[in-house]
Amino acid sequence: MKLPPLKALPVFEAVARLNSFSQAAEELAVSQSAVSHQIKQLEHYLGEQLFLRTGRYLSLTEEGRQYYEAVSGALRQIEQASEQLLGQETMALRLSVFSSFAVRWLVPRLPALHRELPQLELALDMSGGHPRLSDRVADCFITVRTDVPAYSYELIYTEQLFPVCSQQYWQTLCRELGLDPALGVHQPELAPQRLAAYPLLSTHSIYNRAGGDWIHWYAVAGQSLPSGARLQHFSHMLLALEAARFHQGIALTNDYMLSNRADSADFVRLPCHALTTGDQFYFAWKTSRRNEPGLRLLRGWLVEQAIESGLLGR
Structure with missing residues (x-):
């Protein structure tokens, strides 16, 4: 069995994981020169450069990255096998x-x-x-x-997007759209164009396009986003949902955003179609x-x- 310098492998793993010779030395309780020596010894044995050093910046070469993926897994398996025998498995x-x-x-x-x-x-x-x-x-x-x-x-x-608003905003919609609040969300499905009369809270990150979520939502109904629609843009769904919570309009969200949270009752899912994002x-x-x-x-x-x-x- 032809093995590399075994003492160098934990050193290499620490340097690659921490992206630092000095931090690896501190973690391993050895000097930085000792770490450097072990890495040079391993590179000499392999005949490959494992790290690129540009000033203070350190990065793995492609060969180093591939070697790290293999070595880190192997070291972890050795550690776990030892812990199992010692009865100290974490x-x-x-x-x-x-x-x-x-x-x-x-x-x-x-x-x-x-x-x-x-x-x-x-x-x-x-x-x-x-x-x-x-x-x-x-x-x-x-x-x-x-x-x-x-x-x-x-x-x-599997993600689906559907429109929601706050309970207070829902009361406003019922009043202005002639809906029966007693029916709750069990109303006839709202026509998409009726939502365009209200601020639409849009999340950019879903489709990486301004208004992309609402554009795709309307497309499912075979329609274009109405030209007069008022879009409020947010980078993240968390922000759009918070805006909806504070009665600022209608947001598109998904199931996990409202799943078993204490504040889920703050929101109403509108009687509208859903969009499968893919x-x-x-x-x-x-x-x-x-x-x-x-x-x-x-x-x-x-x-x-x-x-x-x-x-x-x-």
């Missing part, structure tokens, strides 16, 4: 999750997670975009990406780590919660 996981999904759906459920899986230590990393699926970023992800072959994916939610939310984990107890427990719990909250059909 289940610490980093989950990267969209900010809206985290704030409106996952965080309110964390107390239940802690009660049901007290052995699981979950650290959340909120992502605003689409993070690269990599152990350097997190151990697992809530993502709409399914294009990385090294990962496995479990469907959590985005599907998945729990993603590296296939090579599929047997790790923590990942299996978290995956099962997330699917169970998605079913219970109505995001995922049984």
